[in-house]
Amino acid sequence: MKQAYPIILTPSEHGYVVYVPDLDINTEGKDLADAIDMAADAIGLWGISAQDLGREIPAPSAALPACAPPQTASYALVDFDAYRRANDMRTVRKNVTLQSWLNDLAEKAGVNFSQVLQDALKQRLGVTDR
Template identity: 50%
Template sequence: MKYVYPVIFTPEDNGYSVKVPDLPGCFTYGDSLADAIDMARDAISMWLCDAEDKSEPIPPASDIKDVVHDANSFVNLIDVDTDFYRKENDNRAVKKTLTIPSWLNAKAEKANINFSQVLQTALKDHLGIKDRS
């Protein structure tokens, strides 16, 4: 599902505090404006996914012109796609079948290698993906 919400960004000493007034308790922080926008998108997505999972009502987005903020803050619209967010953050295991030479399999089994972990690490390295802990 796609949503767009107004977000209040407030400059702080070392970044930006972020508040989503339409989503109770939805706050975050970013070290830079770009980081704050990413963090806002992530916080909104998590909030909405949780509400969708619990079949709770999704609050309507306010008109950006109606969002009250102080003179030091500014408001920007942030778009999120909960379907995309779920796909990007889905950590369920997926079974894959692969083929390796018999001699390599024997050596790896003798060394008690965790094939799944080695494959995951190799794929992340190959794709330049930082570990998500």
């Protein structure tokens, strides 16, 4: 599910500095669009890191924060589940059981068991590559 987090964009010499008040984090971007993208990335990374540590991700504030000129307030959209799928490249080890004759045939054919399992799981679960 997508969340819209309020952000404050402050022009700088090389683009924009971005502050996410709900999470007390900063990032920057070379232009307005890049700054908003970088804010979404920073929020996504912060969120999945918090989840990995067993902490809850705070809900975004409902209103834009007050800011002073030349600052601008906006929103950055993030989907934590999609962010994790796109950026979490950790691997886990799984032990599988199969008949020895099938194992022998696959080894002789040079089959990469991990790749076959990943491909089969993606197909079964309807998951597409990024």
